[in-house]
Amino acid sequence: MSKIKLTIDGRKVQIEQGKTILDAAKKINVKIPTLCYHEDLCVAGNCRVCVVEVAGSRALQASCAIPAQEGMEIRTNTPKVRNARKDIIAMLVSEHNTQCTTCYRSTNCELQTLSAEYNIDNNRYLSILKPNIEVDRSSWSIEKDDSKCVRCQRCVRTCSELQHVNALTVSHKGKDMKISTFHDLPLKDVVCTNCGQCVNRCPTGALTERRYFDEVWEAIGDPTKHVVMNTAPSVRVALGEMLGYPVGTRVTGKMVTAMRRLGVDSVLDTDFSADLTILEEGTELLVRLKKALVDKDDTVKLPLLTSCSPGWVKFCEHLYPDHLGHLSTCKSPQQMFGALTKTYYADKKGIDPKDIVSVAIMPCAAKKFEANRGEMKDSGFQDIDAGLTTRELGHMIRQTGLNFLELEESTYDSIMGESTGAGVIFGATGGVMEAALRTAYEIVTGREVPFADLNITAVRGMEGIREASILIEDAVPEWSFLEGVEMKVAVAHGLINAREIMDQIAAGESPYHFIEVMACPGGCIGGGGQPIPTNEEIRKARVAAIYEEDMNMTLRKSHENPEIQTIYKDFLKEPLSHVSHNLLHTTYRKRQHY
């Protein structure tokens, strides 16, 4: 590709054709402030914070939006530029609800950072904050506070470009322009999947996850309650970012210690129920294949779609209600965990399930909604009492004043604290598929998957949709009907890719047997509840940490998890048993498409 030469603040820089002034500046470590810009999204160029001077042009140019051109002379730090930026930031502040002290995003807010950097004096402009803005708290997962919105449209771009959901759109114009929903309906009544990707990209406190940590603190403080927390695989590779560690650090041991120090009675691992999911879902797949191939039952829905990502599940319910039969009936690991906590765990521990408060720590905003789905009460109680995000856990740890960096490491409690590498990799896109193949292949052939170190690299990576196939040879007698079958699988992450998968299914053209779909780009490590910021580079570092964690585990196949073996022996009997059916499986329903 041809290179372009330009100068920025008198320094020469070369960059590929098509790159922007901002890219060129980054290349030589010149920091230009931005607000509407986000690495994951298409360029908007609407906040105007990144303006620079381009020789020969009277107007300033938005560096994020203007392509670098041969011979350009750029100035990023002249009085003209600084004044304009300061004015622009001051304007944004004048439109903003500046009650920073009570804002959840305080100290992690891009507008706050900018106004601090540019020393915005208070009285430059009159406040034009609209009076009586009501916060939309209708959703179980997401809160929307327009008084803190800077109209950067990152959320809108996220919802359309990355997720193809379009629950959030721009409405009105001029002074009334705002981010809205279909007919301005509350979030709970629109197509929102609760994935929380908008929350993760919101530069301010306009979009946040609905917080439940106060209720959790209450429960912890209540001596009559037994508080159980389970942590999703991807939390351990991201939490550290909030507590002083570099991106991509695994903090499993410290996290467990910290949670115990919060006063939680039992710290358990969602990886356990991830392993359980593999046995249930893997068996469900094999049963469906048997029905299709042996019984020639043409009502069987294939491909089977994973169901552990509740944003993805709700996406299907809204947009592909005629194809819900393809979704695995397995609950997500969180909900399996909840149902078992108040039955199996309660029984083993001799605790009255009504006294158990079961809290899930998730990388996810959608899991809050999922926990509150009416049907998630199979234990006879609300299976999960509260779903918190990685960020909320980070806040709780900060609130205790613990010095996270100095904490000793410890291991999960028992029971339901044992896990395998297969459970861990659930946290990355492709992980469920890899874990499922490690187990299913072995069940069917009696041998390990034929990949070095069990690493099925074909399903790993960041491509939006990846596919792989695996030939079944020398199947054990019970599964001999699969002999010679080439299992075709696919992995998709980000709902825009999910749409492609679903359109294929809707058209009857899907060539696959089994498909893993995660609502969020990168899978759970890029979830809507993960530390802010999240971007491609950060997602990659978290994924690398996930696979590192997997490699460090002695057990790396779900069916080898001893606690899984015990629970089947003592309680569930076998995958898809009657008990499993009651506690671990669920149903779906059609929802409105707007």
Added chain:
Amino acid sequence: MKSKKLQRVDFIFDCAGCEPIEVVKKALKMSREEVVSSIIESGLKGRGGAGFPTGMKWKFAKDEVADTKYVICNADEGEPGTFKDREILDVVPNKVLSGMAICAYAIGSKEGIIYLRGEYNFLLPKLNGQIDEFNNNLSKIGLDFAVSIRSGSGAYICGEETALFESMEGRRGEPRNKPPFPTKSGYNGKPTVINNVETLVYTAMIINMGVEEFKAVGTMDSRGSKVFSVSGDTPKAGIHELELGLNVADFVEEFGDGDTKAVQVGGASGHCVPRKLFKETIIGFEGIPTGGSMMIFNSTRSMFNVLNDYLEFFAEESCGQCTPCRIGTQQLIKGVEQVKRGEMQSEYLDQLIKLTETMKIASKCGLGQSVANSFSSIVTNFREEMIY
């Protein structure tokens, strides 16, 4: 600078010696290069407000290699005080269409679209018939080009060319980042020439009458004539085609009511010329350009109210995407109101003028960039009226 005497011209509405389809035929006898260079040589600048040299625009589009190119006629006419495009489309639509066809021939386009302001839909029945007939005639003379109409989406900002494309593509009318410019990537991402209604008529007239005759009218910087929409305190409200380069004093002499205090040249996004500057202000690209809107105010008018109306128009009609424009317009309204009520010191007006400077250099499109024009010309020249 010397100004021209006021001179009435009739290029646009006069149809003697100008059968539009014959003009297209005449263009077809020229090479594409010749057509483009004639327009370049004529010095014609866009009549939609921005004043970009039309011939250069056509040349850029012609030089692009693409399977599809578009010619778009901007008939969104939203600038307060202008109504000349409506009249042109009503009275001489065939001249507009021939301008589009000539452009199509020159740049190699097969599809033309008129983006018609929603409020002008009453023109549709008649226009549709004329377009059908014109399209037929074009195919008879062997030009593979057809025009259709797209009804506008009802916002001032949709007249801004890239917002117009967004609107045509079915999205919200928000201006795009430039570059890429429309001649490279316009409607549907294809090379597009977008011209104002009036500009297109002049291109046809230039082909018809020849470059020299056109160039003889107007000045070095402002070739030719212009259709003015005259309104306000005037006994001669209406549409008048005048040679470019006259000064405001002569204009007021002809159109004023004897008590003219100020003339707003170029609509809400233009400049306000106070009486004391009438003589020295030339109407044209060397002085104050205008898309045609000329609003005349006499001494009974409050310039505070005039300004406030403009600001409210902008605060309403801004697309709202970019910070300086969305917030700046609201700050200006609130600021002048508070100064007027004595709640802010009069010096705050200077702060607000600085704010319009930021809007001018940092807004994304012409709307936000041009708020400074009326704001600082009115506040500077009628400061007293702003305060007391």
